[in-house]
Amino acid sequence: MILRSLSCRFLTIALCDAAEPWQLGSQDAATPMMQGIIDLHHDIFFFLILILVFVSRMLVRALWHFNEQTNPIPQRIVHGTTIEIIRTIFPSVILLFIAIPSFALLYSMDGVLVDPAITIKAIGHQWYRTYEYSDYNSSDEQSLTFDSYTIPEDDPELGQSRLLEVDNRVVVPAKTHLRMIVTPADVPHSWAVPSSGVKCDAVPGRSNLTSISVQREGVYYGQCSEIRGTNHAFTPIVVEAVTLKDYADWVSNQLILQTN
Amino acid sequence: MAAEGKVPTLAEEYSLPPKEVPVEKPAEEKSATITEASPADEPAADVEQKSETPEVKEPEAEETVPAAEESDAAPEETEEKPEIVIETAPADFRFPTTNQTRHCFTRYVEYHRCVAAKGDDAPECEKFAKYYRSLCPSEWVCTLFHALLSFHCCSTVFPEMMRLVFSIAYGDLVVSLCFPAYLELG
Incomplete structure (x- = not known):
């Protein structure tokens, strides 16, 4: 099990688009957003390790040198201007270095930058999801709508993940906004796909927007991230990214199915 | 990000005021300005998507004919395929936030204003219908429709009372969006 997750991490035979047992890192990025999140994580980790090493060194050194045997009379320094300036400025600079990429990512994530090509509505129910593709409607009644049950x-x-597979996947075109x-x-839900770097809460009476652009074809798995009752664990999300041509195929087939 | 080249420049994208300003103005003026403004921001998005879709459609229709087992399924598909144009409601800079509730309401009201001003079959209103269908969950469309219908019937007779009743039933947001529109239309 661990071996599999390790091979998933280091020997990239197939990319990780679903949760693995004993997984430590993130799933592989499918959108520029997720790539940004992973990069930010690594950036911050650099500072984190720097601070960890520095603080542990001070701590160990203090424990080593300042004890009763080596130093029976403790020093009584209560004030030092230089050290105080340094230990105020230096952490601020570190925070600044963390904040700049963090804000850049944050604003690029929620910005409405380009016109999307497709609108998909994910409507949470207890305990399934309804997906509406209404771009192809010609009336209020007719709609490409289907339910997605676990x-x-x-x-x-064989080969399907337990409680992670649904009967009707959301089909989206790759490399499209x-x-x-x-x-x-009914109750608050959440639509989350880790590979896409998307986690969007669904609030009753309100519609939330999130933009994604999946960069490669594949099947991406996610789970609901809002605790909301008994069957909370049984509403996974499966996104299947296909080429634009296949997507058009799929839509036309679905439309034929629904009209008949 | 490949699509970015064809997308209008930022300056163009932000140049919505001709479309945005008349929101508070009477219905006829509004829908007139909308139709003028729309070709400016439409084609950019359309051209890029449409240029992809014809390639998608034609070869496919031919492929499916031999593949299809039933002879009557094939002609249906060939009819159906050209309808799939990959396009949707454009990004609207009046609604740049995550919360798109008002976006849906506004597009819905815009459509009905347009229909009221130009008549039921006006082709320029179809665009707004597509927008609100894309943006509003289908359950909401029903609710909005009933709200607007009741406004239309009652607001001319008991304007103040209707305003109160509907602000309780649907919240101030719907009222502020729908009420002025339907008072104007009488």
Whole structure:
């Protein structure tokens, strides 16, 4: 199990688009946003390790030198201007170095930068999701809508992940700007796909927007991230990114299915 | 990010005022300005998407014909395919936030204003219908429709009372968006 997760981390045979047992790191990025999040994590980790090493050194040194045997009379310094200036300025500079990339990422994530090509509405229900592709509607009644239920625990086929697979996946085109509108019909829900770097809460009576642009074809798994009742654990999210051509195919097939 | 080249420049994207300013103005003026403003921001998004979709469609229709087992399924598909144009409501700089609730309401009201001003079959209103259908969850469309219908019936008779009742039932947001529109239309 651990071996598998290690191979997933280091020997990139297939990219990680679903949670692995004993996984420590993030899943592999499928959107520029997620890549940004991973990069920011690594940036911050640099400072984190720097601080860790520095603080542990001071701590160990203090414990080593200042004890009763080596230093029976403790020093009584209560004030030192230089050291106080240094230990105020230096952490501020570190915070600044963390804040700049962090804010840059934050604002690039929620900015409405380009016109999306497709709007998909994810509507949370207890306990399934409804997806609406309404760009192709010609009336209020007719709509490309389907429900996405989890595959029950005793039912998965070989190769499917337990409680992570659904009957109807959300099909999206890769390398296309997507607008996800997330809203629930009953209680608060959440729509989260780690590989896409998306976690959008769904609040009753309100529709939330999140933009994604999946960069490679694949199947991405996510789980609901808002505790909301007994079957909370049984509403996974599966996004299947395909080429634009396949997407158009899929839509036309779905439309034919729904009209018949 | 490949699409960025064809997307209008930032200056163009921000130049919404001709479309945005008349929101408070009477219905006829508003919808007139909308139709003028729309071609400016539409084509950029359209051209890029449409240029991709024809390639998507034509070869495919031919491929599916031999593949399809039933002879009547194939013609249906060929009819159906050209309809899939990859386009949706454009990014609107009146609603740059995560919360898009008001975006949906506004597009819905804009559509009904347009229809009221130009008539039911006006082709220029179809665009707004597409926008609100893309943005509003289908359950909301029903609620909004009933709200607007009731406004239309009652607001001319008991304007103040209707305003109060609807602000309680649907919240001030819907009222502030719908009420002026329907008072004007009478």
